[in-house]
Amino acid sequence: MSADSVSTRLYPAGMLNTLSRHEVERLTDASRGDLADLLRRCALAVLNSGNQGDDAEALLARYSDFKLEVQQVNRGLRLELDNAPGSAFVDGRIIEGIRELLSAVIRDLIYFDSEIRGHPHHDLTSSSGITNAVFELLRNAQSLIPQVDPSLVVCWGGHSISREEYDYTKVCGYEMGLRRLNIITGCGPGAMKGPMKGATIAHAKQRVGSRRYIGISEPGIIAAESPNPIVSELIVMPDIEKRLEAFVRLGHGIVVFPGGVGTAEEILYLLGILLHPSNANVPFPVIMTGPRESAAYFEQIDRFIRLSLGDAASDRYEIIISDPDKVARRMAEGLEQVRRFRIENNDAFYFNWLLRIEREFQIPFEPTHERMAALRIDPGLPTHELAANLRRAFSGIVAGNVKPDGMRRIREYGLFEIQGERDIMVALDELLASFVHENRMKLPGGSAYKPCYRIVS
Structure with a gap:
């Protein structure tokens, strides 16, 4: 346990009171899927709230011994934290706002896993189904x-x-x-x-x-x-x-x-x-x-x-x-x-139902080297389709910059290649170069930024 770590037990905020035994097992048993690891990573990020840094891998490495266990007890739920970032606590007690954010993480992860993903009433392959989710x-x-x-x-x-x-x-x-x-x-x-x-x-x-x-x-x-x-x-x-x-x-x-x-x-x-x-x-x-x-x-x-x-x-x-x-x-x-x-138009104030969002903007894009290289960036496409592919290109660069999976792919297989119509590629290269020059890719203070991409025209 490092000097800036805290181990303690606490109860979640009121937004999270009960979970089924199956949900608790999914949250704590890595053999039942990736939910336990997802919870650990998101919880660590919340407990690190307010601290400077945008290197997800460095945060996970620094607190490699951090653990979170969701327990069922007679009063409902209890969270057991081992080696959590000490900045989340004052005099040994968790900061109330961070306790609420931690509870929100558990609420959202378990709800999507239990009530939406794989549920027969939710079609995550159709545009309307994704919007409903x-x-x-x-x-x-x-x-x-x-x-x-x-x-x-x-x-x-x-x-x-x-x-x-x-x-x-x-x-x-x-x-x-x-x-x-x-x-x-x-x-x-x-x-x-x-x-x-x-x-x-x-x-x-x-x-x-x-x-x-x-x-x-x-x-x-x-x-x-x-x-x-x-x-x-x-x-x-x-x-x-x-x-x-x-x-x-x-x-x-x-x-x-x-x-x-x-x-x-x-x-x-x-x-x-x-x-x-x-x-x-x-x-x-x-x-x-x-x-x-x-x-x-x-x-x-x-x-x-x-x-x-x-x-x-x-x-x-x-x-x-x-x-x-x-x-x-x-x-x-x-x-x-x-x-x-x-x-x-009798549309809700609280949810923009009338806005049409095409499926190509909704289906998750996993940026692999093959998918990044295959993106079609061509002014001959309908404007909204070209925008969707440009969005995916930028999403891949974000992944290569700060997301653990993207950073790992860059280390293992080299730079992402982005190719397309020459004028757009030249403009894209200039835009990205300006982001690098103006220190907009990563927070200052760490190692110098190394591009995760190569522009091919």
Whole structure:
């Protein structure tokens, strides 16, 4: 046991009271599948909440002797932790917010495993079936709150950003909070923490009682982007595709701050959906914003989008530089359009049912060397299909950068190869090179970034 480790017993938070014997066995017995290892990795990430670092393998290696056992006792459930990160405790007692996040991890993992995956009533191969599964997971997490006007703003952006960019995200969060808007992020540090931090002050000033700071993660990324301390509602979706769908089904508008490949993946996912003809009239405000120092970043993102997806794609977003007040005002105006549209079309405020998401954006993409090399990146494709393949390319780079399975594949088989139409490949290479140059691929302080990809034109 290391000096910064704690071993203890505790009871989960109220959101998690009972499990069946079969569920407990699945959570603790590795011979019954991968759920026990999944729980261990996600729990360790939550217990590491607030600490800097985006190397999932390094975290697992540092706490290689960490164990978590879910036990049935006469009062319900008890968790036994061995060699857990000491930063999660104060005077030997777990921090209450971390206890809640830990309970949310168990809740979400066991619900998907027991009630959705392999269940005859859930078809995870059809588009409607996947959307229903996302709905069920969000409902089970008690994140779908009816009879409340649209107010949830998804904030995307990188975990490795400059101090000026981070401070700017806080001011934007503050301005949105003054307008009583709530925040959803990917739950990690950087641009995922800043808007929540700003909103907390504004909500306190406005005496907002039902404030919400929702973090949506998935098992592959949570160790690299441990939940920040402000997250009050954690939702762990089973894969990146369902995580992305949860953002756009639950959120009412999106603000994009500077980021790296993960943010580019999110942008392409969103535009690929919004550019589908069926979504042409669905209001969904999208604002890209950053401080004056980030103007060149968004110019390059805008050029890449126009080159690859066409000028029509730029009609679905607005770029605002160095004006947090305008960002908040424009988002509030956009959410009012969303409210009116959903009333007129009898769509729920709490889940965006009318947004059409094609199956190619929903089926999990496992980035192997063969699949990455086979991606078709061709301007002759329908725009939303090209966006889907570009999204997969960025998803593979994210995996190679920070996800344990992706990092292992790069070590064993070398770099991912991404190939396609020459002009798009040149622009993609330039975009990725700028991310590397601006330290957007990994948090500073560790070893120098080594690309996990090779662009072939």
